[in-house]
Every structure is written in structure tokens, then in C-alpha cells.
Amino acid sequence: MIVALTPNLSLDRTMTLDRFLAPGQLHRVTGLTVAAGGKGVNLARAVRAFGGQGCVAGVVSGFNGQHFRALLEAEGLDNVLEDGEGETRECQAFLSDEGHPTEINEAGPPYQPEAVARLLPRLPQGQVVVCGSLAPNTPGTAFLEMLRGLDRPVVDSSGAGLEAAVQAGASLIKPNEHELEALTGSGTLDSARELYGRSGVQILLTRGERGAAFIGEEVWEVEAPQIEVKNPVGSGDTLLGTFLYARQGGQSIPDALRLAVAAGSANAMLGGPLKFRVEVARELMAQTRLLTPAEPECHSVGPERRFP
Numbered sequence: 001m002i003v004a005l006t007p008n009l010s011l012d013r014t015m016t017l018d019r020f021l022a023p024g025q026l027h028r029v030t031g032l033t034v035a036a037g038g039k040g041v042n043l044a045r046a047v048r049a050f051g052g053q054g055c056v057a058g059v060v061s062g063f064n065g066q067h068f069r070a071l072l073e074a075e076g077l078d079n080v081l082e083d084g085e086g087e088t089r090e091c092q093a094f095l096s097d098e099g100h101p102t103e104i105n106e107a108g109p110p111y112q113p114e115a116v117a118r119l120l121p122r123l124p125q126g127q128v129v130v131c132g133s134l135a136p137n138t139p140g141t142a143f144l145e146m147l148r149g150l151d152r153p154v155v156d157s158s159g160a161g162l163e164a165a166v167q168a169g170a171s172l173i174k175p176n177e178h179e180l181e182a183l184t185g186s187g188t189l190d191s192a193r194e195l196y197g198r199s200g201v202q203i204l205l206t207r208g209e210r211g212a213a214f215i216g217e218e219v220w221e222v223e224a225p226q227i228e229v230k231n232p233v234g235s236g237d238t239l240l241g242t243f244l245y246a247r248q249g250g251q252s253i254p255d256a257l258r259l260a261v262a263a264g265s266a267n268a269m270l271g272g273p274l275k276f277r278v279e280v281a282r283e284l285m286a287q288t289r290l291l292t293p294a295e296p297e298c299h300s301v302g303p304e305r306r307f308p
């Protein structure tokens with residue numbers, strides 16, 4: 001079981017516009033999809049698409065929260081949800097034939113310690129993955145404490161969330177290059193190696209259309225296939241969900257990474273997490289390229305921490 005604990009769930013509204021979003025102009029919506037969202041939902045969808053067990057966990061609130069529950073139930077995704085106060089946020093994605101997909105994410109209701117305290121004991125047994133942004137006003141100490149109580153979770157967050165993940169000794173983090181740069185001052189493979197060397201936290205570094213790298217005791221890089229991107233939203237979540245699913249199923253790191261990169265590409269090519277198809281990911285896997293594992297320059301690795 002992969003448990004996608006998502007601190008800031010959302011209702012995702014994906015709008016196709018008659019032309020690329022332009023300031024000060026009227027736009028007509030030619031297509032609209034409303035789906036349960038937040039990074040953990042996309043991750044759980046990918047796990048399930050491959051035949052694995054994925055469960056969404058989080059706090060939902062208000063009318064949007066009821067809508068979220070109904071959409072998740074309609075999709076048949078396993079979930080553990082607690083009711084909170086305020087209103088679950090909305091995240092908008094704008095697409096058009098002219099490209100440049102654009103996202104606008106609300107902040108969401110503030111951190112709700114009581115609801116989180118009710119939620120955590122209800123999490124099912126399994127690998128916990130903490131996914132996405134934190135609720136506004138989440139105290140750093142409370143988040144750190146939560147991570148420490150989760151037995152080496154995987155963390156896909158940014159900013160303070162990522163810093164806390166390193167401090168708490170997460171088993172794996174999944175930054176993109178910008179998030180790694182914000183964390184360490186540089187988004188390169190060398191800086192990821194240095195981070196692993198001093199923390200023992202494994203890193204799955206996503207590099208957008210270029211692919212991804214795994215940095216731990218072993219270092220692997222995979223180049224993504226050339227595809228036409230329809231909607232990149234959720235590609236990183238699909239990539240991570242696929243990687244974790246494949247590793248739990250016993251696949252080697254390079255095989256899991258190739259499948260994960262292919263799955264992220266399939267997500268972007270097909271139009272997002274609701275359109276993702278495993279067969280396409282498997283086909284695209286043949287077009288990924290595994291680069292020769294680079295020799296770590298820094299051998300001073302920390303305590304051994306492997307996933308799973």
C-alpha cells in the first residue's frame with residue numbers, strides 16, 4: 001500500500017481556452033474538467049493504474065470538500081479523509097492549442113492541528129508519501145514532528161517542507177531542479193550527491209522534459225522520450241507514484257526509473273492524470289535512455305537508508 005498523505009488537497013479545475021491566456025483579454029472556455037486534486041491524488045491514481053494499492057489521505061473542508069469526496073468516490077480511489085474547517089482550495093490549470101500551460105493554485109485553508117491529529121492515527125499501514133504544499137500557517141516544528149512520526153516517509157514538497165524532510169531523515173525526496181536549487185543553492189547532480197552524502201536522504205531529481213535522476217548509494221540518470229506535451233500537470237506525481245510502485249514490486253532502481261520517466265511522459269502526452277494510461281507508459285519506456293551511472297565524487301555517504 002502506498003499512502004499519499006496530502007496536506008493541502010484541492011479541487012483541480014482544468015480549463016481549455018480558445019487561445020493562450022493573455023492579460024487584459026476575454027477568454028472563452030472550450031473545455032472544463034473538475035477533478036479531485038493535490039499531488040497525492042495524482043500519485044495514488046498512477047499507483048492504481050499500474051494495479052497497485054494507493055490511498056489518498058488528507059483533510060477536506062466545506063462545500064469543495066464535499067465535492068472532492070464525491071469525485072474521489074466516483075473514481076473509486078481508496079481514501080482516509082478528515083473533515084476540517086474553511087473551504088478546500090481550488091487549483092486552476094489553463095491549457096490552449098498555443099501551449100504554455102499555466103497553473104494558478106489557491107493557498108487553501110490554514111493548518112488545522114485537530115483535524116491532522118485525528119487523521120494521522122487512521123493512516124493505513126504502508127509507505128507514506130507526503131505530497132505537495134503545506135497548509136498555510138503550518139508551524140515548521142509541527143510538520144517536522146509529523147514527519148519524524150511517520151517512519152521515514154517519502155516527501156514531495158518544496159521550500160520549508162523539503163527542508164524539514166531532510167532534517168527528519170526522509171527515505172526519499174523528489175525535488176525538481178528549481179526546488180533542489182532553493183534547498184542547496186544549486187539544482188545539479190553534484191549538489192544532489194552532496195546532499196545525499198551529508199544527509200543519507202535519497203533523491204529522485206526530476207528534470208522536466210529531460211527526464212530524471214536517482215541519487216543514493218547508486219546514481220542513475222534517465223533521459224525522457226521525445227513527446228508532444230498536451231498537459232504536464234501531474235507528470236511529476238505520476239513519475240513518483242510509478243517509481244514507488246515499481247520499487248515495491250521488486251524492480252531495480254534503473255528499471256523503476258525508466259518506467260517512472262516513461263509514465264511521467266505519458267501523463268504529459270495524453271493530457272494529464274485523468275487521461276494517463278499504463279500501456280502508453282510501457283510503450284514509451286522503450287524510448288527512454290539510461291545513461292551510464294556516474295561515479296559519485298563524494299563517497300562520504302551518511303547512514304545507509306535505502307528505499308523501500
Ligand SMILES: O=P(O)(O)OC[C@@]1(O)O[C@H](CO)[C@@H](O)[C@@H]1O
Nearest residue numbers: 037038039091105132133233234
Ligand atoms: O500547490 P501544490 O500542493 O504544490 O500543488 C497542487 C497541484 O498543482 O499539484 C498537482 C500537480 O502536480 C495538481 O493536481 C494540484 O492541484
